[in-house]
Amino acid sequence: MICYTGSITQKGESDMIETKNLTKIYGSDENRLRALDGVDLTISRGEFAAIVGPSGCGKSTLLHLLGGIDTPTEGIVVIEGVDLSSLAPDPLTVFRRRHIGFVFQSFNLLPRLNVWENVTLPLGLDGIKADKYEVETMLSTLGIAEKRFALPHQLSGGQQQRVAIARALITKPHVVLADEPTGNLDSKTSLDVVLTLCRLNEELSQTIVMVTHSEELAQMASRRIRMGDGRIVSDSGEASK
Amino acid sequence: MIELFKDTLRRIKDHRTRSVIVCLAVILTAILYSAVFGIASSTLSAYERMMQLLNGSDYHGSIGYAYYKLPCEEVLARLNRMPYVKEADAVTPVGTGMMSTEENDLITTSLRILGFSDSRMMSHFFLNMTEGRFPEKEDEVMLSHSFFPDEIIGSRVTIWLMKKMDSGAESYPREFTVTGFYEAEIGSGASELAAVVNGTSNLSEGMMIYLKFRNRLNTTGKIGKAIDSIRGEISGDVPDAIINTAYLTGNLKERMNPQTVFALLFSVIIIFGAASMLIVGVYSAALSQDIKTQGLLWVLGMTEKQRKRAIWAEAGVLLLFSLPVGLLLGYIIGWQMLVPLMDSIGTDRVTGRFDGWVAVFAAVFTAAAVLVSAVKPLNRIRKLTPIEAVHGEERHENQDRKWIRSRKTPGVEGLVCREIVRNPRAHIIPAVSVSLAALLIALTSSAAAVMRENIASDMRMTDYQLYPAMENSSVMIDSGAGLTEEFCEAVKDLDGVENVWPVRVAVDHIPATAAQKALAAEEIEYWRGAGWDNEYFSVMYRELIAAANGTLTCCVLGIPREFFPALSLKNDNYPTANKIPEGNYVIAAGMWRELEDMTGDYFSDGDTLTIGGRTFSVIASKGWSYDVTRRIALPLYMYASGSQLLILPLDMFETLYPDGYVNTLLVDEPDGGIGLLMDSLAELCTS
Ligand SMILES: Nc1ncnc2c1ncn2[C@@H]1O[C@H](COP(=O)(O)OP(=O)(O)O)[C@@H](O)[C@H]1O
Numbered sequence A: 001m002i003c004y005t006g007s008i009t010q011k012g013e014s015d016m017i018e019t020k021n022l023t024k025i026y027g028s029d030e031n032r033l034r035a036l037d038g039v040d041l042t043i044s045r046g047e048f049a050a051i052v053g054p055s056g057c058g059k060s061t062l063l064h065l066l067g068g069i070d071t072p073t074e075g076i077v078v079i080e081g082v083d084l085s086s087l088a089p090d091p092l093t094v095f096r097r098r099h100i101g102f103v104f105q106s107f108n109l110l111p112r113l114n115v116w117e118n119v120t121l122p123l124g125l126d127g128i129k130a131d132k133y134e135v136e137t138m139l140s141t142l143g144i145a146e147k148r149f150a151l152p153h154q155l156s157g158g159q160q161q162r163v164a165i166a167r168a169l170i171t172k173p174h175v176v177l178a179d180e181p182t183g184n185l186d187s188k189t190s191l192d193v194v195l196t197l198c199r200l201n202e203e204l205s206q207t208i209v210m211v212t213h214s215e216e217l218a219q220m221a222s223r224r225i226r227m228g229d230g231r232i233v234s235d236s237g238e239a240s241k
Numbered sequence B: 001m002i003e004l005f006k007d008t009l010r011r012i013k014d015h016r017t018r019s020v021i022v023c024l025a026v027i028l029t030a031i032l033y034s035a036v037f038g039i040a041s042s043t044l045s046a047y048e049r050m051m052q053l054l055n056g057s058d059y060h061g062s063i064g065y066a067y068y069k070l071p072c073e074e075v076l077a078r079l080n081r082m083p084y085v086k087e088a089d090a091v092t093p094v095g096t097g098m099m100s101t102e103e104n105d106l107i108t109t110s111l112r113i114l115g116f117s118d119s120r121m122m123s124h125f126f127l128n129m130t131e132g133r134f135p136e137k138e139d140e141v142m143l144s145h146s147f148f149p150d151e152i153i154g155s156r157v158t159i160w161l162m163k164k165m166d167s168g169a170e171s172y173p174r175e176f177t178v179t180g181f182y183e184a185e186i187g188s189g190a191s192e193l194a195a196v197v198n199g200t201s202n203l204s205e206g207m208m209i210y211l212k213f214r215n216r217l218n219t220t221g222k223i224g225k226a227i228d229s230i231r232g233e234i235s236g237d238v239p240d241a242i243i244n245t246a247y248l249t250g251n252l253k254e255r256m257n258p259q260t261v262f263a264l265l266f267s268v269i270i271i272f273g274a275a276s277m278l279i280v281g282v283y284s285a286a287l288s289q290d291i292k293t294q295g296l297l298w299v300l301g302m303t304e305k306q307r308k309r310a311i312w313a314e315a316g317v318l319l320l321f322s323l324p325v326g327l328l329l330g331y332i333i334g335w336q337m338l339v340p341l342m343d344s345i346g347t348d349r350v351t352g353r354f355d356g357w358v359a360v361f362a363a364v365f366t367a368a369a370v371l372v373s374a375v376k377p378l379n380r381i382r383k384l385t386p387i388e389a390v391h392g393e394e395r396h397e398n399q400d401r402k403w404i405r406s407r408k409t410p411g412v413e414g415l416v417c418r419e420i421v422r423n424p425r426a427h428i429i430p431a432v433s434v435s436l437a438a439l440l441i442a443l444t445s446s447a448a449a450v451m452r453e454n455i456a457s458d459m460r461m462t463d464y465q466l467y468p469a470m471e472n473s474s475v476m477i478d479s480g481a482g483l484t485e486e487f488c489e490a491v492k493d494l495d496g497v498e499n500v501w502p503v504r505v506a507v508d509h510i511p512a513t514a515a516q517k518a519l520a521a522e523e524i525e526y527w528r529g530a531g532w533d534n535e536y537f538s539v540m541y542r543e544l545i546a547a548a549n550g551t552l553t554c555c556v557l558g559i560p561r562e563f564f565p566a567l568s569l570k571n572d573n574y575p576t577a578n579k580i581p582e583g584n585y586v587i588a589a590g591m592w593r594e595l596e597d598m599t600g601d602y603f604s605d606g607d608t609l610t611i612g613g614r615t616f617s618v619i620a621s622k623g624w625s626y627d628v629t630r631r632i633a634l635p636l637y638m639y640a641s642g643s644q645l646l647i648l649p650l651d652m653f654e655t656l657y658p659d660g661y662v663n664t665l666l667v668d669e670p671d672g673g674i675g676l677l678m679d680s681l682a683e684l685c686t687s
């Protein structure tokens, strides 16, 4: 059993992620750039939201703000009822490792750690010894159990991304943020990875926010948010309300 | 804990280059600190040694003359029982005596005879036994070999001893058998200590107790307590406490060149800065290579605290490996540097010791420099942008800057210039490191020069102090005729001799004031009661009578102003009386300490004195005469007489006493030290 020390969302509170007037401005004067422009977004518990939009429209910026690895110029991000701007750097980092899992386009595995070690790293940072059974289950769910002792460069792109997903999920975060997780993968593998995310979303009812270029993959999500120029242009979730 | 250690070892292996550079930095820093602290500590310990020699012993202090109700052994036992007393020993001084031998019935010199309670005491007084054995019986004596070259073990000598009486003192002859010879490490020891007599307690009722404590802290307080513990057992005056100034930091501070202190502090800081820069540089470079990993770990939830701990653990382990190496090398190199340095100054007698604290200080400062600077670059992670953190891309230092409207095609030089001008921060560390390194080199050499100069001047002073210019050389000191012009010239030409300072001497008779006459009369009374009006003391007695009748016999010295610092004169009114103020000043120094102590001075500050029709202001002598006479050999009869010592700057002396003769040559120390000088002098004298 993994000892989970994060705060558990109270029942009935369905908003997992909430942003208000989220604005991010890079630079100043001439090269001032409004990467996010007053984004109001609410994502409920258990939702699988896909964010699509042209390159440079602020998708990654939004995801970084949601995950607390960047700070907004204006507006707030509330995750599970906690206003991220209210946390000091170290508590924010701790909050992130307990509540949020990240998956990136480039898989970002530590090259000198093997699969098992990469996957269990977030637990280690929390001072928790990984439960062997649980890790094995996670690895087999993702189809990388045989590769448990392999080093990242000995894996294919799809396998690496699966390791990254396993790492994002090992702490059982309530929120998984994936920034173009399939960007470096061929279409068949991409489909595989997104299907995996879908399954996890159903089985573990984790809230997933995935940025993607691909309309096709976005269709697999329960909600599609389209962005343009730092704003939300359309939102299937909003429309269905 | 073990996990952390294992992780750390792994990190160290993963970052081999960084680890090696950090280790090298640690080693280098430890070496530098060892060298700097080593130089400082050995300078200090050389200084301490020198001061011990000057003080005459390495005891922490002594309790002066007193008359005890208890026997010597019991007083010593009582003191030895005190918790902080390491050693309490007694010396029974037997006044000033004179000696004659079997073949030669002439007075050899005035002597001070010391009775030691224990043979162990000899080393505390820097006396080494060279022949024979320590006296065991009351009529046995040890002599200084250099002072009594003609005596042999078993010969009988007659020593005139003084016995204190209620009414004064009395002298009487006594026969001793020579049991052995010793060598004195201090130049003056040879003439001052004529004999080591065992069991002299019955020769004199006075006793001098020497104390060695377990440490040097609060010497004054401890001596006070020691006195308190025996106060009940003494009669008469409360004993004087004499503190060995070798152990007083206050004295050291006063004597220490502020330049040296400054150089030392400065080099400590510079080394700290240079080492820090190096290590900050290493870790910064490592970090920018490593930024992707560090950023990722941060995204995954590694807190700053954890990161610091990891870096500290790494630095700690590296320290563990490299610090001992650095200290060892520091010891070797520092010491190898020091020993030749010391030797080149010719301080074979006074060499500093390598102190264990040096290693401790060097280790602490090195560790601090490493630990402080290793985590410094981590601050950058706090300022990471997500792009850097997630994608490991180069950070745009200029992201907040305005656009640069340039259409020039950059060449190689242009590229370099733009790199530096547009991103100056990235070049701060290398730039500062380079300048610090340059500064360090400059500083080390100048600090070495300053210290060398400092040590050299201290040592030069010591040589003069310990070896009052050629005191024992009959060729050098001719009590009548002085040194010849040719001889002075020849000395100047000796190998390595840089400067020769002549000390000129003249004898003058000046009219005594009423107060001086009265003082002299009082003393005559006193010493007559003490039996001093016999033949052995006749010279001095005659002078006293002359003074009482209105003529003060003065021995006038002309000393070059440049040499005054070496006299280290002191006086409450002239704390820097190292220099005679410009103008008509004369230093008046009574010849006999004992007289001064008991009866007061002939002269006091502010008196005016007319010499050769010129009026001089007196800087009075309290306690100076002893120093002066130790540094400058006076004609023997001056020693024996009660004449006053007047010191004039050489220029004034020469106009007032054109007939004064050169009595002493003060020689700037040649490179090989005093030993070499002595050799060349001996050669000169025989040729
Ligand atoms: N650290 C940064 N400094 C300056 N501009 C940035 C920074 N990060 C992103 N941007 C700019 O913000 C805009 C949005 O970027 P991003 O969110 O990465 O877009 P995408 O939708 O392609 O993920 C882009 O125009 C990008 O150039």
Ligand SMILES: [Mg+2]
Pocket: A059, A060, A061
């Ligand atoms: Mg993006």
